[in-house]
Amino acid sequence: MTNEELKNKFAELLPGATFDETGEWLNVMIDAKEWLPLAAQLRNYFDLHFDFLFCVTAVDWKTHFSMVYHMRSTTLGHTIVVKAKIADRSNPEIESVSKIWRTAEFHELEAYDLMGIKFQNHPGLRRLFLTEDWEGYPLRKDYIDEVNMIKL
Amino acid sequence: MIEEVGTTTEGDLIINVGPQHPSTHGVLHLVITLNGETVKNVEPRLGYIHRSIEKMCESLTYRQFIYVTSRMDYLSSHINNQACALVVEKALKIEVPERAQAIRVLMAELTRMASHLLWWGALGMDVGAFTPFFHAFRERELINDIMEETCGTRLTMNYMVPGGVMADLHPDFQKKVKEFITMFKSKIDEYDTLVTGNIIFQNRMKGVGYISGEDALSYGCTGPVLRASGVKCDIRKLAPYDGYDKLQFEEVIETGGDSYARYLVRMRELKQSLSIIEQLLDNIPEGDFQAKTKAVLKPPKGEFYTRVETARGELGVYVISEGGLTPYRIKFRSPGFSNLSALHHMTKGSKIGDLVATMGTLDLVIPDIDR
Numbered sequence: 308m309t310n311e312e313l314k315n316k317f318a319e320l321l322p323g324a325t326f327d328e329t330g331e332w333l334n335v336m337i338d339a340k341e342w343l344p345l346a347a348q349l350r351n352y353f354d355l356h357f358d359f360l361f362c363v364t365a366v367d368w369k370t371h372f373s374m375v376y377h378m379r380s381t382t383l384g385h386t387i388v389v390k391a392k393i394a395d396r397s398n399p400e401i402e403s404v405s406k407i408w409r410t411a412e413f414h415e416l417e418a419y420d421l422m423g424i425k426f427q428n429h430p431g432l433r434r435l436f437l438t439e440d441w442e443g444y445p446l447r448k449d450y451i452d453e454v455n456m457i458k459l
Numbered sequence: 460m461i462e463e464v465g466t467t468t469e470g471d472l473i474i475n476v477g478p479q480h481p482s483t484h485g486v487l488h489l490v491i492t493l494n495g496e497t498v499k500n501v502e503p504r505l506g507y508i509h510r511s512i513e514k515m516c517e518s519l520t521y522r523q524f525i526y527v528t529s530r531m532d533y534l535s536s537h538i539n540n541q542a543c544a545l546v547v548e549k550a551l552k553i554e555v556p557e558r559a560q561a562i563r564v565l566m567a568e569l570t571r572m573a574s575h576l577l578w579w580g581a582l583g584m585d586v587g588a589f590t591p592f593f594h595a596f597r598e599r600e601l602i603n604d605i606m607e608e609t610c611g612t613r614l615t616m617n618y619m620v621p622g623g624v625m626a627d628l629h630p631d632f633q634k635k636v637k638e639f640i641t642m643f644k645s646k647i648d649e650y651d652t653l654v655t656g657n658i659i660f661q662n663r664m665k666g667v668g669y670i671s672g673e674d675a676l677s678y679g680c681t682g683p684v685l686r687a688s689g690v691k692c693d694i695r696k697l698a699p700y701d702g703y704d705k706l707q708f709e710e711v712i713e714t715g716g717d718s719y720a721r722y723l724v725r726m727r728e729l730k731q732s733l734s735i736i737e738q739l740l741d742n743i744p745e746g747d748f749q750a751k752t753k754a755v756l757k758p759p760k761g762e763f764y765t766r767v768e769t770a771r772g773e774l775g776v777y778v779i780s781e782g783g784l785t786p787y788r789i790k791f792r793s794p795g796f797s798n799l800s801a802l803h804h805m806t807k808g809s810k811i812g813d814l815v816a817t818m819g820t821l822d823l824v825i826p827d828i829d830r
Binding site: 329330331332334358359360361362364366367375377381408409410412413414417421435436437438445446456 | 505506509511513514673674676677678679681690691692761762763764773775777779788790792796797799800804829
């Protein structure tokens with residue numbers, strides 16, 4: 308599908324979604340609460356069939372977080388970017404999609420470890436790179452570590 | 460999370476492989492649950508070489524951050540640099556001269572060959588054959604010498620910069636590469652007689668560590684791991700960069716999905732890389748090796764994503780720019796990280812000896828996973 312067709316499809320699936328078409332791929336902005344049902348549709352609808360989630364990451368926007376999911380369909384050849392806004396900065400939570408794409412399990416661990424996003428219904432949320440007693444989440448913008456951080 | 464030592468209530472033994480273990484090729488720590496000799500669960504513990512490169516990049520300029528990335532996947536350092544140079548070029552709409560593109564492709568393919576050679580040697584050791592290691596290093600040494608002449612270093616190249624490459628090729632480059640090609644062609648068949656056709660080796664590889672194409676996709680595997688399960692995923696074909704679309708080469712696909720298929724994919728890729736180098740070597744266009752760029756690079760506000768095919772798979776660089784001197788957020792989607800996540804699926808129910816052989820065919824580089 309072309310970006311235009313994808314956009315129409317999304318407007319049908321999720322009337323509240325907003326779009327950004329400035330980049331190479333269509334960006335779909337949604338709220339974190341809408342993510343899990345949408346993810347299942349993205350993976351399973353035959354005309355969307357996003358079977359390959361190739362990049363999962365979190366961004367700290369100082370006022371809120373957003374989870375960014377890059378995915379493409381290996382059979383149909385289209386790519387989209389879904390951005391889920393997590394408004395609550397003090398307790399960021401979003402549903403895990405590790406049951407839909409198994410790669411998400413590992414990538415979500417990374418986002419939890421470094422950005423402190425809590426994934427609901429994740430099979431085993433734990434610190435991945437850092438130790439369990441590590442304080443804070445290094446990739447957050449307000450993280451300060453006088454000992455380990457080298458400012459260049 | 461599994462306890463680090465002892466026995467579970469069902470009588471399963473929990474053992475630790477690594478972080479210092481010859482077969483993990485670095486500081487990877489696996490906590491394995493064993494029932495007799497059968498693997499029930501594999502849980503990787505990462506972070507022994509985690510430097511938070513993504514955080515470091517947030518305080519480095521667009522010229523500086525490239526140098527850190529050589530230290531991620533140190534066996535594909537050229538290709539890491541290339542990905543970062545490409546993302547900056549995309550953001551600033553810099554046209555790269557044809558000569559620079561050709562040099563980049565030559566270097567990237569030489570790197571791929573060096574990386575696959577090291578993997579081949581190390582895999583031999585994993586399954587108990589020591590000789591391949593010496594053979595592989597003999598050839599890899601030549602590539603390293605070629606790199607050293609042009610780039611100045613042997614491992615962390617830092618040669619590709621936004622706009623092209625840092626310096627022109629060494630005058631002896633073409634001669635040296637031709638010598639290497641002649642030498643390599645006489646040796647590659649030896650690899651097959653030594654290892655590929657060896658019945659003991661085949662028994663260790665065939666039917667071991669199977670993963671279907673669908674599962675491999677779901678786990679986010681890329682590169683030779685996914686191609687061995689019959690899925691096309693070569694970024695050089697899918698989204699060509701730096702003039703790969705003008706070159707004749709075949710995307711290597713195997714359908715076995717087991718360790719042996721992954722082995723064959725990499726062995727055939729060696730020949731494809733060699734063919735790309737041969738096509739380009741006598742046809743390097745004349746001209747500049749670097750485009751004229753401003754001293755201070757300041758990409759506009761926006762988000763940029765580039766993908767390249769490293770020796771291990773798809774490396775993605777995701778940059779969010781706020782228009783400043785440094786990236787607001789940068790994410791490296793490293794191939795090894797996703798490939799490792801499939802290890803549990805591949806080895807569950809197999810014997811512990813096969814775990815090491817399977818891990819060998821995943822071609823893990825730990826700094827690439829930890830970043």
